[in-house]
Amino acid sequence: MLVRLKVFRFDPEKDGDPYYQDYEVQAEPTDRLLDCLNRIRWEQDPTLAFRMSCGHGVCGSDGMRINGVCGLACQKLVESFGLEVRVEPLPVFPVIKDLVVDLEPFFQRYHSIKPYLIALSSPPGHERRQSPEDIRPLEDAIRCILCACCTSSCPVSQDPQTADYVGPAALVRAFRYLFDSRDESTSERIAMLDRQDRVWGCRTLWKCTEVCPKEIPVTKLIGHIKRRIYETKRESNEGEIRHAPKDEAGNGSWGEDSEG
Amino acid sequence: MVLDHEILIVGAGLAGLRAAVEASETADVAVVSKVLPTRSHSGAAQGGITAALGNEEEDQWEWHFFDTVKGGDYLGDQDVIEIMVKDAPRAIYELEHMGVPFSRTRDGRIAQRNFGGHTKGYGREPVKRACYVADHTGRVVLDTLYDQAIGRHVRFYGECYVLSLVFDDGRCCGVVTYDLATGGLHFLRAKVVLLATGGCGKIYRTTSNGFSTTGEILNLTFKEGIPLQDMEFIQFHPTGLFPLGILVSEAARGEGGILRNDAGEPFMERYAPSIKDLAARDVVSRAILTEVRAGRGIGGKGYVHLDLTHLGERKITEKLWEITSFARIYLGLDAVSQPIPVAPTCHYLMGGIPTDGDGRVRADQTARTVPGLYAAGECACVSIHGANRLGCNSLLDLLVFGRRSGKAMKDEVAGVKTLLTGRDPTKPVRERLAALTDREGPEKAHAIRLEMQIVMTDYGSVFRTEGALRQGIDAILALKERFSRVMVTNRGTSFNYDLMETVELGHQLDLCEVILVSALNRRESRGAHFREDLPQRDDQNYLRHTLAFCATGGPRIAYKPVVLGRFQPAVRAY
Known part of the structure; x- marks a missing residue:
């Protein structure tokens, strides 16, 4: 079948403004959008720029906006979008060229939440024990591939007024270490996350959860961080928490109990 | 631009990151990768990492040793295999201490599962030896090691292609990189360089490997006179x-x-x-x-x-x-x-750049090594896997020999002063790129690449014969000739994948020739190299490693002995 792609183009070397270019490629219904883009670049227009690597949803390179929804080009089959598709770069991040965005701000924010295990006591000569129940809460979070689809789709991250929000991807990784039974910096992590530009920036709008290519319940995980902060503070009698959880979508206050 | 670091690691997969974490304890370490961090192909590893922990049932490193030797059809070097299987439990515990969220047994130990070729009692029955994180072990370990590297302030240069290795008086002192975002060339100078760039699966039509696994570093070392070992496997x-x-x-x-x-x-x-x-x-x-x-x-x-x-x-x-x-x-x-x-x-490529047990690149059949140059992971050939790698031994190889390389480099740089080359190493690279972009020609890289993949699949994959291998070599030579007339249409400077993929293709074609010529010369069947015209293993003549050297008129083939030890070659049946 003949598929028409409307592709966002911008080359800072020669374009004053971005524009859309139409391409037509022959494709099978089971071909990936990534196959179509490669066919364009290899057979029609070698100047088209987009990232890719593994081609099957593991490396996280080919996040882009596909018919208005962020996703991985290697996970979208032609049959899922029919004869016409609009392809644009991930929002939120500055465009470098065509579908390639500058992910430096994404990784910087990711680094800001100390994404590594902090264990102060010296480890034993073998493994530390963790039960399957200890591990279970982490199973969704560790599927994250840092593709940035969630952060790009988040209305809070998209809003220039709240652009300093660390974003859902960084919070998923923060969750992964906060809830790891081996981590020994819980109070520091809680203090680090208890900020308007960190966990309280989340307004429980569920966009991250809707787009996640690895089916991670992102909003729920962020909700667990909020509840953990709230409960820790209540236990320590600190009184009022600084930032009350917001609930603009009308869902459960923590994002834990509703699918949205 | 010249950028200085004590240790430069090419490749941000598991071997490169494990080496970086080790070396950054005392040295200034930079990692350069053609993709962004965490996009490396180690992330696609699924099943696990082997170690005889015995968490699920009795296991012994000696059994792991035997299985690895037998799995490789007796071509692996037993001195280094012994190092790896003995070090495996420590390597796993260390990952656990770094934070890898391994799947667990009921009593809280690291869970283990069965994997192909791993047995108890020297082949008696399958044993649970592979430690895992569900079925995305590689990605989770990659993330954990990247996180560790960030915590240790390792410097990353993402989306930079290595186009040349730089030597000064026989010592490797850095690389020339092409910055994909700007098209700029940089000299990354270092006291030692580790190559950890993975395999070359993309020369075949159907592969589990990602688009970045094109193997150009293998050919860059080959062109510098360094041999490639066991490339037919x-x-x-x-x-x-x-x-x-x-x-x-x-x-x-x-x-x-x-x-x-x-x-x-x-x-x-x-x-x-x-x-x-x-x-x-x-x-x-x-x-x-x-x-x-x-x-x-x-x-x-x-x-x-x-x-x-x-x-x-x-x-x-x-x-x-x-x-x-x-x-x-x-x-x-x-x-x-x-x-x-x-x-x-x-x-997976069992062969690669020959190294010793500490990642030092071997210069030839002797014990001589190339000063300043290390290799680890799939691009290296230690040789652990011999003629066929067992599942889950790859991640173990990356971790054990990545760490050993990192340790050896850290020790070495303490006594090395920065080497200054008198010449500008970016100049010849700039000229080579210009020759490519200035050329007008009728050939398209994509068409040649597609044909290369079909040739390799038809003539050099699971089943091989002398006739098919000869046909394959002729076809690759014809494609190389066509490649000399290839034209790069995209002349832009930012994210010019057209240019980089053309550069990669040139290297891929050279590698195809090395693989096919190595396969043609091995007149026996062993492990993954199966000759239908010569279906028996021939220990008399071929219990030895192939070394391919760059020479005019095609690769020159030499051999070196296999390091035997505890296990003498025996019939391999499962």
């Missing part, structure tokens, strides 16, 4: 998702999955009566293609079924989430109730 993983070739982990069979032909017969019972579906990968791949050739593929086509339907939904969704999602996304099928179509897919 290319592993085809038995279960690539048909027709895409995406990896469907051996963990599926480790957890009890069964291969079936068109009649529904569990055919591995005929090929490997003792451990059946858990035989070594070369054995299973040949079995699948033998079934297909006999017309017993599904519907007479080129694939068989991997049946998980008897495992139950809980086991499948908990332990095999990723591969289940691949079947659903790409084929629209539910692996809980439907069998998965699979066929062999190019997966």
Whole structure:
């Protein structure tokens, strides 16, 4: 079948403004959008720029906006979008060229939440024990591939007024270490996350959860961080928490109990 | 621009990151990668990492040692294999201490599963030896090591292609990189350089490897006069998702999955009566293609079924989430109730840049090494895997020899002053690129690449013969000739993939020739190298490693002995 792609183009070397270019490629219904883009670049227009690597949803390179929804080009089959598709770069991040965005701000924010295990006591000569129940809460979070689809789709991250929000991807990784039974910096992590530009920036709008290519319940995980902060503070009698959880979508206050 | 670091690591996969974490304890370390951090292909590893922990049942490093030697059809060097299997438990505990969230047993230990070729009692029956994180072990370990590297202030240069190795008076002192975002060339100068760039699976039509696994570093070292070892040994993983070739982990069979032909017969019972579906990968791949050739593929086509339907939904969704999602996304099928179509897919390069047990690159057949240059991981050939790698031994290789390289480099740089080359090493690279971009010609890189992949698949994959290999070499030489007339249409400076893919193609074509010539000269069958015209293993003449050297008129082939030890070559049956 003949598929028409409307592709966002911008080359800072020669374009004053971005524009859309139409391409037509022959494709099978089971071909990936990534196959179509490669066919364009290899057979029609070698100047088209987009990232890719593994081609099957593991490396996280080919996040882009596909018919208005962020996703991985290697996970979208032609049959899922029919004869016409609009392809644009991930929002939120500055465009470098065509579908390639500058992910430096994404990784910087990711680094800001100390994404590594902090264990102060010296480890034993073998493994530390963790039960399957200890591990279970982490199973969704560790599927994250840092593709940035969630952060790009988040209305809070998209809003220039709240652009300093660390974003859902960084919070998923923060969750992964906060809830790891081996981590020994819980109070520091809680203090680090208890900020308007960190966990309280989340307004429980569920966009991250809707787009996640690895089916991670992102909003729920962020909700667990909020509840953990709230409960820790209540236990320590600190009184009022600084930032009350917001609930603009009308869902459960923590994002834990509703699918949205 | 000249950028200085004490230690420069090329490649941000598991070997490179493990080395970086080790070396950054005392040295200034930079990692350069052609993709962004965390996009490296180690992330696609699924099934696990082997170590004789004995957490699920009795296990011994001696059994792991034997299985690895036998799995490699006695071509692996037993001195380094012994180092690896003995170090394996420590390597796993260390990962656990760094934060890898391994799947666990009921009593809280690291869980272990069966994997192909791993046995107890020297081949008696399968043993649970692979430590895992569901079926996305590689990605989770990659993330953990990247996180560790960030915590240790390792400097990353992402989306930078290495176009040249720089030597000063025989010592490697850095690399020239091409910055994909700007098109700029930089001299990254260092006291020592580690190559950890993975394999070259993309020279085949169907592969589990990502687009970045093009192997140019292998050819860059080859062109510098450094030999490539055992390049004829290319592993085809038995279960690539048909027709895409995406990896469907051996963990599926480790957890009890069964291969079936068109009649529904569990055919591995005929090929490997003792451990059946858990035989070594070369054995299973040949079995699948033998079934297909006999017309017993599904519907007479080129694939068989991997049946998980008897495992139950809980086991499948908990332990095999990723591969289940691949079947659903790409084929629209539910692996809980439907069998998965699979066929062999190019997966792993057993050969590579020869090194000693500390990652130092070997210059030739002797013990002589190349000053300042190290290699680790799939691009290196220590040689652990011999003629066929066992599943889950790859991640172990990356961790053990990545760490040992990092340690050796850290020790070495303490006594090395920065070497200043008098010349500008970017100049010849700039000229080579200009020659490519200025050229007008009728040939397109894409068309040549496609033909190369078909040639390698037709003449140099699972089954080989002298006639086919000769045809393959002729076809590759013809493609090399056409490549000299290739034209790069994109003349832009930012994200010019057209230019970089053309550069990669030149290297890929050279590697194809090395692989086919090495295969032609090995007149026997061993492990993944199966010659239909010479189906027997010939220890008399070929219990030795191939070394291919760059020479005018094609690769020059030499040999060096295998390091034997505890295990003498014996009949290899499963």
